[in-house]
Amino acid sequence: MDDTRRYERLRERFQNGDISRRNFFGLLGAAGAAYGLQMPFARQAFAAGDVSQVRFDGWGGVVSEAFRKYAFDPYTAKTGIKVVDGTFPGGDEYLAQVRASQPGEYNIAHLSGVFDYARYHSFELNSELNLDNIPNMTNVMPALMNAFKSITPDSLSAAPYNYGTTGLAYNRKHISDEEMKEKGAKILIDEKYKGKIGGWSDWRTRLWYAALQTGQSPNDIQDMDAAWDAVRKHRDLALKYWASGAELMSLLAEEEIYVTEGWSGRIYALQEQGHDIGYFDPPQSFGWQECLFVIKGSPMAACEELINFMLDKETSIAVAEGQSYPPALDPTKVDLGEKIPKLPAFDPTGTLSGLTFANPNYWNGNEADWSKEFARVQRGY
Amino acid sequence: MGQRQKRRGALWIMSIEAREARQPWILLAPALTAICLLLIVPLMFIVVYSFWLKSAQGADTPGFFLDNWQEVLTDGFYRDILFNTLKISAITTIACALLGYPAAYFIARSKGNKLILLVLLMLPFWISYIIRTMSWINILGVSGALNSALIWLGIIGEPIQMLYNETTVILGLVHFLLPFMVLNIFVSLDGIDTNLEDAAASLGATRWQGFLQVTLPLSLPGLAAGGLLCFVLAAGTYITPVILGGPRDAMFANLVYEAIIRQLNWPLGSALSLLLLIVLGALVLIYNRYLGMAQLAKGLG
Amino acid sequence: MGWRLIRTYTVLVYLFMFLPIAVVVLLSFNANQFGSFPMTGLSTRWFEVLWNNDAIMRAFRTSIVLGLMTAVISTVLGVLASLALVRYAIPGRNLITTLLIAPILVPEVVLAVALLLFLNFLNIGKSFTLLLMGHVIFTLPFVILVVQARLVSIRRDVEEAALSLGASPMQTFFAITLPLLMPAVAAGGLFAFTISFDDITGTLFWKPGGIETVPTQIFSMLRNSISPEINALGTVIIVLTVGLPLMGAAIARKLSTRSGG
Structure with a gap:
């Protein structure tokens, strides 16, 4: 429906002479020229007029069902604005899509809080939220917002939504709790478990744990060579790099591997199913958060109102229970019910002082080099 | 009435040559238009991109730089993985041909319903690619069906670690590509007159000789088409190595995917994908030559 | 033996x-x-859950419609192009064939991003039509390869005989060539449908808002866990594709024996 309208609007502009035919074909011909991808007219093409829909992209399955039921449907009932929801398999794939899209095509996304926030900022895709339009923002833990403030000191482009850790998951049939506590992150490079070790194929996680294994601070790695050697050692001992939560769960449940890092919520889901899998956050375990990011060119007022619906207690709890990651709401201000306080990584104090988050400036500053280097190291170079 | 028809006939004959020349282009027009608009022109963007530079932060730097190409062509890392990819594709193709030819022969010569047999072969595709690739963990995993069966039979005492190496990547690829091979061979075999084999037999050839000298050569176009398809598709996969491979296993398409999606280095990713395109394109040119020869041989025979 | x-x-x-x-x-x-x-x-509870899961059922319907439309368009384009390439001596035949097979030579991620860049450049938004055209593009080579291989093995003299008996090229095509070509046309259509039905990468990039196919739906579930409804859906599809033809064949056999006896 809306596509037709967009198209009509464009055709109108074309006919009105905003985009002349010659310009149109001239630009087409300029595909070979260096400036071919700068679109002088695309920027205004989706200027927000009357808002009839907002696009949200996030994780599918239980998460999207919870959002639809508790936030989107009530929002549409109140404002008459439709929420079109899309799904993505990962933040990287999504960013590629956004980069190749027209401004305004994508509005709100459920992204990785720290890394994506900085990346979208560096591609100038960030927006400015008017917090007065989002009353529920006052319930959000300040600790989670501070991470964003270090990137955009004066404004926010996103609302924190949930958090978790990437700690160590182990099969308790083969590895005792004591052994785990004693060895900590080093268990992932323990020869004893050669061929029974797993790991996430994400370069940040690999380096973070390499830092812990070499006794360095993950947010300030001094000896890079030692860290890369730890990554190599882990690679040689590991059976498999997993790439998704579904894989992580099946590797552990099928006893294909005995120890790996794991996402807190996924391990919790395994435990709930009766699998004897332990979860241990070593000192300086990898803490992370996710946010609802508003992309530049979106209808801001409509997005702010939708975010307010999504930050609502009911919605937050439903989504949190669906994916087993605690919500960003401050537990000292909001009653989060029975189940949420039992989730791993949950912090009842609302300060999150026990978690170590990645320093976005440090990690994003080194992203280009390290992600490329990791691709080589992974393949044995 | 008759007059008019005659005149039309004359006109038809007169313009027949012009028609002959025009006709193939009319037939080709829809496909070529689609390919040009949706493939060739977009690919130009990729070509342009491959000469740009990625900046450390933010947008890429437009211009004409040869850095990406230099890196792609001189770095041993890319060369090794490219050769490894070609090797894996070749093994996969041969395995598909060995598994697929007898099956295709059976389908083509069976008295039953061939269409149902073909649809059955495509059946695994109705279950999504990810699901069926991931299901190998239930079959070959340490607590999977095969290990359980072997232990139950007393052949092994401890489960064997079978998953997550190059062999399982090839296994996954063969499972994915076998139907393409079988269908192509089948189509070719089905067009061969069975009387030819009988004729060979009546001339004193054994069944095997008859097959080798009559059926096999005639089915080569199908085998070649299937082989090309398997090879090219195997060389372009990236999900199978991610799900079924170990930490080191990677194909060239994984590098492209990582450059474009993970590292956001579109210029380098463009150069890498163009390299793969050129290598595979050369293969197709060879194939076309060969197919042309086969046709020629047929015409002479 | x-x-x-x-x-x-x-x-x-x-x-x-x-x-x-x-x-x-x-x-x-x-x-x-x-x-x-x-x-x-x-x-059997996952079947119940599946039946009540709007999102998956909608994705399933989208996949079917998209697959069928892709199959029809791709097969028509593919058969026409193959005829031209095999039956006529045209200049640059090799080059054209390579061009038509090119969509499977380019890694799908690259094709996906490239097409998006182009559309973005033309200022055209994503739509179902675009998704469909994208699928047509990369199913086309499969159809062309399989149809060409078959066409090569159809003897020209049969067609020429028909032509010499006064049939128009059109009539010849429908009366002689097409029936002989049918297995390849069916196989090509089957290919196109199946590949479209199972495609992830391209669909991921080209799908407009609010449209999901079964594979993209599954892909987005990977982070948490694939819900068992997906397995149930697989079972339903298998039962439909295997069960219905077998049942049809059984009924046909029964009817024929009755009328025969």
């Missing part, structure tokens, strides 16, 4: 192809949510 060997071999090949299907069908009856063996109990 040789025939029996081939038959056994073929059965084994089919068994190999069906292994993952067996896993999916078994797991769809698993009572436990995170499906793994040994199964903890039998249950």
